[in-house]
Amino acid sequence: MSGLTTYPTVRKATFYEKLVDSKVRCTLCERKCEIGLNVKGFCKTRANIDGELYTLVYGDLSAIESRPIEIKPFFHYWPGSTALTFSTWSCNLNCDWCQNFHLSKLEPQPAKAIYYSPEKIVETAIYHKDTGLCASFQEPTLLSEWAIPLFRLAKERGIKYCCYVSNGYMTLDVLKTLYEAGMDGLKIDIKGNEEDYGKYCGGANVEKIWRNAREAKQLGLHIEIVNLVVRDVNDDDETLQWVIAEHLKEVGAETPLHFTRYFPAYKFDKPPTKIDTLEKAYEMAKKAGVLYPYVGNVVGHKYENTYCHNCGEKLIQRYEYHVINYKITDDKKCPKCATPIPITGEYLRKRE
Numbered sequence: 134m135s136g137l138t139t140y141p142t143v144r145k146a147t148f149y150e151k152l153v154d155s156k157v158r159c160t161l162c163e164r165k166c167e168i169g170l171n172v173k174g175f176c177k178t179r180a181n182i183d184g185e186l187y188t189l190v191y192g193d194l195s196a197i198e199s200r201p202i203e204i205k206p207f208f209h210y211w212p213g214s215t216a217l218t219f220s221t222w223s224c225n226l227n228c229d230w231c232q233n234f235h236l237s238k239l240e241p242q243p244a245k246a247i248y249y250s251p252e253k254i255v256e257t258a259i260y261h262k263d264t265g266l267c268a269s270f271q272e273p274t275l276l277s278e279w280a281i282p283l284f285r286l287a288k289e290r291g292i293k294y295c296c297y298v299s300n301g302y303m304t305l306d307v308l309k310t311l312y313e314a315g316m317d318g319l320k321i322d323i324k325g326n327e328e329d330y331g332k333y334c335g336g337a338n339v340e341k342i343w344r345n346a347r348e349a350k351q352l353g354l355h356i357e358i359v360n361l362v363v364r365d366v367n368d369d370d371e372t373l374q375w376v377i378a379e380h381l382k383e384v385g386a387e388t389p390l391h392f393t394r395y396f397p398a399y400k401f402d403k404p405p406t407k408i409d410t411l412e413k414a415y416e417m418a419k420k421a422g423v424l425y426p427y428v429g430n431v432v433g434h435k436y437e438n439t440y441c442h443n444c445g446e447k448l449i450q451r452y453e454y455h456v457i458n459y460k461i462t463d464d465k466k467c468p469k470c471a472t473p474i475p476i477t478g479e480y481l482r483k484r485e
């Protein structure tokens with residue numbers, strides 16, 4: 134395995150501790166794998182080489198593309214903008230229905246990888262007139278050693294925002310380091326309750342995910358929560374009520390909560406989520422006090438729009454990931470009743 138260190142995408146990891154007998158503990162995510170000599174961690178992107186932990190995905194990108202921010206979905210964060218969006222390989226969870234399994238189920242191959250420097254990414258974003266940077270498609274936590282200098286450089290060069298579209302399972306140390314480097318937006322996917330994570334996603338301590346959402350909010354990051362509602366997994370009233378209650382408790386009523394539609398993928402062949410179920414989840418969230426619930430992955434649905442929670446005025450009309458009409462005032466209020474509307478950043482008419 135020591136031959137791997139000659140490749141440019143293989144670098145010493147930042148987040149780990151040494152243990153006895155040349156073992157190491159990776160502290161990048163809450164799985165905290167204990168990794169023996171010449172062995173990889175659960176996600177296969179971290180390897181113990183000669184008693185030191187290495188990342189195998191430093192600047193190894195599986196995709197890079199300019200994408201609308203609404204597609205993440207982020208609905209209250211730099212609306213109308215595009216982000217240069219990128220990903221690497223593999224994942225620290227293992228969800229049976231992964232919608233991006235063509236990236237998340239593949240291990241990195243350093244011998245074939247092309248190294249992208251942070252400078253190259255920032256130059257590309259500036260060239261394409263992207264407003265921000267977004268690590269997405271698979272779990273961005275795995276790119277963190279590379280994303281930290283990237284986000285620092287991006288902010289120095291005038292890029293407006295840097296965000297992760299994440300399962301939220303990084304350690305608190307990683308979250309805080311990313312924030313200090315310039316990450317200011319975080320979308321967290323909630324896949325159900327602890328039992329659902331155990332049965333379908335390779336196991337995770339869901340309390341740590343909600344803790345990260347709460348801590349990120351307290352740090353001042355823009356947060357949006359997504360609940361992919363999967364048929365016969367987490368579409369029952371009890372689980373939906375639990376997600377809504379945790380959302381209100383940990384990130385508050387003003388944080389957007391998206392109920393998105395699942396489609397069959399990877400190992401899961403149950404039919405797509407019923408639209409009735411998503412509408413029911415929306416109504417339950419509204420009734421419980423969530424101010425900005427949404428229905429996602431249902432093109433043209435009325436609950437893709439943003440409504441004033443005070444007077445009901447339609448404030449942002451969307452179609453898929455396009456902003457069709459934007460009526461929030463420049464000082465971020467409802468034009469009809471002057472209720473303040475939480476929007477991070479500015480509305481950019483670039484994509485109209």
Ligand code: SF4
Nearest residue numbers: 159162165166174176
């Ligand atoms: S990042 Fe990978 S190796 Fe590290 S703790 Fe998480 S799953 Fe394990």
